[in-house]
Amino acid sequence: MNFNKILFLLFISFYLCGTKLHAQVYHEIGLITDNDLYVSIYLDEYYTNGLELFYKKVSNTNYQFFDKKIRQFSIGQNIYNPQESDITIVYLQERPYAGYLYFNYSEQLINPKHILKLGASTGVTNTKSGAEAAQNFIHTFYNIEPSEGWETQVKEKYAIGLFANYTRNLFYKEDFPFAVSWTNKATLNSIFTNISSGLTLRYNFLKTILAPISNSSFFGTALQTNQESWIKESFFGIKSFATYQIQDYTITGDLDKNLSQKEFHLEPWTWQNDFGFYWNLKHINFSYHIIFKTRTAKEMKTKITRYGSIQFSYKF
Template sequence: MPLLCAGLSAHAEAPQPGTTIPDDRGTASLMIENDLFGAGTDRHFTHGTAVGYTTREYLPSETDPIAVVANLIPFWPHGARARATYSLGQNMYTPEDITDPNPIRDDRPYAGWLYVGGGLIAAAPDASRSDTVLLEVGVVGPASLASKTHKQWHKWFNFTEPRGWDNQLENEPGFNVIYEHTQRIWKDELGPGLNVDLVPNSGFSLGNIQTYLSGGATLRLGRDLTTDMGPPRIRPSLPGSAYIRPTNGFNWYVFTSAGTRLVLRNIFLDGNTFRDSQSVDKRYLVADLQSGLALQYDDWRMTYTYVIRTKEFEQQDKIDKWGAISLSYRF
């Protein structure tokens, strides 16, 4: 997948909005996505949690290992500054009816995905482009601990007990190699302190967990639109920024995005790769629509995204809706 914070750079006492001074701080983020935050349901992609850390910017001339490795990548954009990014996450998937302990043949299977990720981000000096290369590795099945997490969460909050996790996908190690490209192609000033921009994106994922091609665009309206390239999300999703750049004072923007994926492999619908398991007939074209708000103050950024996803498999009776919340801190 796709994704605002203020502070003072060590290279200048008061950098102005849109500054291209190298950012000398990293960003830590917490992302939570749940259908309870959107349609109030408990089905399909029902929950995701991810924590991540993205380093400061490294100039191409630096001798730090992050900059050295970035310069060895053949397609690394000329003059781009490098950031390393790391993540840990867990996703949970369920059928619509979580009270039935029996396999539900016409709905998606129970599945969990526990993973770690690491990669590099190429940031353009003028903050207009971002390229991410990422490797995620993890496990699907009981070893993902999704069953225990889901049941405990529902017990704590007195929600309906999920009774079908005995039918989840079998244990399988997995990986995704992900590339995401975002680039601002248009920006305009609508008035003092009010800007608008358009940021298309494209990318792909290769792996036994997810294999797809993606493309889309984000339209934003707000104060300073150079501090990130959109709200962070849990993949698969429209790409956003895992980092935030400094700005002065309170910052904000609203956004709306649309994107589509050509899905060739989705283990959570296709079932296990090397073992017999429950599966459904996936749809090869899936679209996401999203809108929301990003708020930034000092070294903090908070975003809310409302997501609508088209049907992912043939037996699905209606689209999915959920909410995504992220909290980021720059230090």
């Protein structure tokens, strides 16, 4: 059974369990799917596919500074390959073939001006990530030839570590058409270690109420406690941030077969811009994104890569 089928079964299981709960709409299950085919049928490069299934639950907190807490469990898979997905000779590759299967647990502590997210993660690379099987499944679905270079992928390595995100509201008025926030991220494990900082902007183009950061699908906080009301959202959002890469084993890790002894090197600084359209309905959140990112490895000839992301969740 491949990883996509496992995620689908888990998604159905969460849904069936959720239908037995009380009428309180305090839970959310969702799916995030990334793929460069979402922006062009000709792209199949670098970060070529991502898939994540998550479950969230909201509750009140006993902390004086924060009003509510959202717990989240996530399982996902990232797939990486060179600019072409069938390069078997390492010497000709611009970045290695790599897969990463992970599980995350996090808690968001939230008030109308601040969001603090703390979490732990574990994961694995190589064949246990299921990346080769998942990519060939996707290629079969789109009638594309299977990838031939996976015998050179990065070697198996396990990850365990921590991550933290902090967001602060900089400008927000409920009846104003846009809002600005400052966001920061840090990840520390044996696969990925990096820090990021940047700005986010929301623009309300349909003249609906712009929700605070504590109750918006833009920040993953659109679950309500007894003290909150649901706010319908439809807006355009930008997330722009710079990242300093300290470690990325999917780029610099040892390879299964590397006769040329080629080495890959991190590009220390990257810049990512996420342009998305968001809809928050009573029981459904949906968003579509186009994401541009500068190259992550110095060997990559393409200075800016792009891919699409579709995010869907059901609240119950």
